[in-house]
Amino acid sequence: MTEYDYIIVGAGSAGCVLAERLSASGRHQVLILEAGGRGRSPWIALPLGYGKTFFDARVNWKYESDTEETLAGRRGYWPRGKGVGGSGAINALVYARGLPHDFDDWEAAGATGWGWQNVRRAYEALETQVASDGARRGAGPITVQDVSDQIHPVNRYFFAAVDEMGLPRTEDINDPSGEGGTVYRINTAGGMRNSSARACLNPALRRANVRLITGALVERVVFEGSRAVAVQFRRGDRQHTVRAGREIVLSAGSVTSPRLLQLSGIGPADLLRSHGIVPLMDAPHVGGNLQDHLGVNYYFRATERTLNNELAPLWGKMRAALRYALTRRGPLALSVNQCGGYFRSRPGQNHPDQQIYFNPVTYTTTPAGKRSVIRPDPFAGFILGFQPSRPTSRGRVDISGADSGAPPLIRPNSLATEEDRAQVIAGGRLCQRLITTAALNRLIESAMGDDLRQMDDAAILEDFRQRCGTVFHPVGTCRMGVEADQSVVDPRLRVHGMAGLRVVDASVFPNVTSGNTNAPTMMLAWRAADLMLEDA
Incomplete structure (x- = not known):
């Protein structure tokens, strides 16, 4: 089984910043898993x-x-980025x-x-x-x-x-x-x-200690006891498992990061059981606080x-x-x-x-x-x-089934x-x-x-x-806080009650900021890298 120091799930606005900063010293092996493609459409590069x-x-x-x-x-239309750059590759660019x-x-x-x-x-x-x-x-x-x-x-x-x-x-x-x-x-x-894909990930990929896998649909995080140790993902018809020596970071966004926690057994216990998932930890706030x-x-x-x-x-x-x-x-x-x-x-x-x-x-x-x-x-x-x-107002994002590809x-x-x-x-x-x-x-x-x-x-x-x-600014579904009974991650963005697992994206915002959320998402990832490197 291949092992990396850090596995980042999601090459979006936050994940690309993390990949650059965690790999900059050359000491750490970093893997980025992205469910979408490489993001090379000319319409992505063109601002309009x-x-x-x-x-x-x-x-x-x-x-x-x-x-x-x-x-x-009415139903709402919720565009979210599918590919390297995430929603930062398809947004209207206001910083x-x-x-x-x-x-x-x-x-x-x-x-x-x-x-x-x-x-x-x-x-x-x-x-x-x-x-x-x-x-x-x-x-x-x-x-x-x-x-x-x-x-x-x-x-x-x-x-x-x-x-x-x-x-x-x-x-x-x-x-x-x-x-x-x-x-x-x-x-x-x-x-x-x-x-952040162009500004951060592209330079990082020139380093020998960074690898990006696209088309990788993550199915779940694998635990040994209360420690996250590996990520299971599907690429095409094949299932793969990769191991993390230090940490696994969910940077899949406010819609997908809480769902990956739930698929991995961390979430509202009754919801997980209703989809045939054995709860690893009853965490009712996972998916809540949606703003x-x-x-x-x-x-x-x-x-x-x-x-x-x-x-x-x-x-x-x-x-x-x-x-x-x-x-x-x-x-x-x-x-x-x-x-x-x-x-x-x-x-x-x-x-x-x-x-x-x-x-x-x-x-x-x-x-x-x-x-x-x-x-x-x-x-x-x-x-x-x-x-x-x-x-x-506060809403929720949850899984609709045990399949990671379910909407x-x-x-x-x-x-x-x-x-x-x-x-x-x-x-x-x-x-x-x-x-x-x-x-x-x-x-x-x-x-x-x-x-x-x-x-x-x-x-x-x-x-x-x-x-x-x-206006395409969903946040808060893995909210940050001191108390485990009120939040999902602590102020260092570590999932309460679990070792080796963090969430770093807009889902950890306790409250939505007053304007467009792409800039604070990249800022959060920048500061999260400082915290992770301190802990390492």
Whole structure:
């Protein structure tokens, strides 16, 4: 049986960072197991290729949540990355650390040592900040690009509306005081996606002590007593077992890491027995504490040209492609989410409670062969959308059977609290105030669908129930904490009651951060590597 020092399950945003850092000294043999492929699609490297990977089963697990009565009986579409790079290979690239109080709340919830001052140091080690003129600050592998010189001119209406309302502005959403309207920073390098796969795993794979196996569907972790010693996985028609001399790390994400624990006998005992799995440890919190951001977009036809005019016609696509090929700039080098920021929905609040998105494009989902693609509309348009930043509802992710290939049972339990419903109304009202400013009103030709400008509180909430969707930030299903009866892993990310087993991904977040979760996931992995190397 082949043995490695560290076995990492999942080559996603966290797993790739871990692989680089654990292997850097050359002393440790590191194996990475990835269920998907190598992730070489050109649409992954292209920042605006997000629209092509959104429904592509070759690089996307395309999960669905269970139906939710609170969301008008609808199922939610849950894209998750399938391949090297994980969801960081198919996301919309916004790099948002989160706000300082997010991490102080982590520490208050039992994640000792994960307060803002500690995680800030990890961020600074992880990142290289790249200004719009090319000036660089920092020496980390993840490049955080300022693209304020490349955004579409129509974004000026959004900033004019922010100013008209007297709301704050910030040059960098990742500053500790990063509240207000801003141009989103994105993790690109040279106009190409700079996910942790490109920035961290690719260099690591040049080392003799690192091995990556793709197409490896992990079935379970193998234990000797209470120590994790091996991983069993299937590749094609063959089953394999590999042994870990030091540790096994689950970095399979908030949907799959809890399921792998359950498949290995660690989870709610009654659930495991119902699927014929003998419980190794009754751990009811495995799969619980699921949190996610829900958001909604409001679509408007515009009185001025937007990205639709550039990208909808064939000649426009060709011109944008030529510009990108020659300069690595232009709309193809950017995120679909160009501007937005953190805002307080009303004065006097302690912290921002809403994240706003302003996109100079509208699009429809259309069939193309066996899958769907996102196409810009053939007329000028823009989007204003929001997500409540810190939802209080809690759901679950569980196995649906004893087969590791069985689809997950995702029950978000959305809008379960009165606070969350109030936050939806507050976010809708904030967008309503923005869209009715003189600045943005000049950009509106007409609303597409129901008009936010005409909605009262009840209509805002009902519209949200009918149309909202995940913003693809699931966290918390293997939450971190001091007490074993309240959490799944300790503050060093070791699974309570088990030796040689950690979880390192967004599933350990005690609470969802206020914004996009890819940056804090990579930060967490960076700091986790420090902890693991200390323990070694």
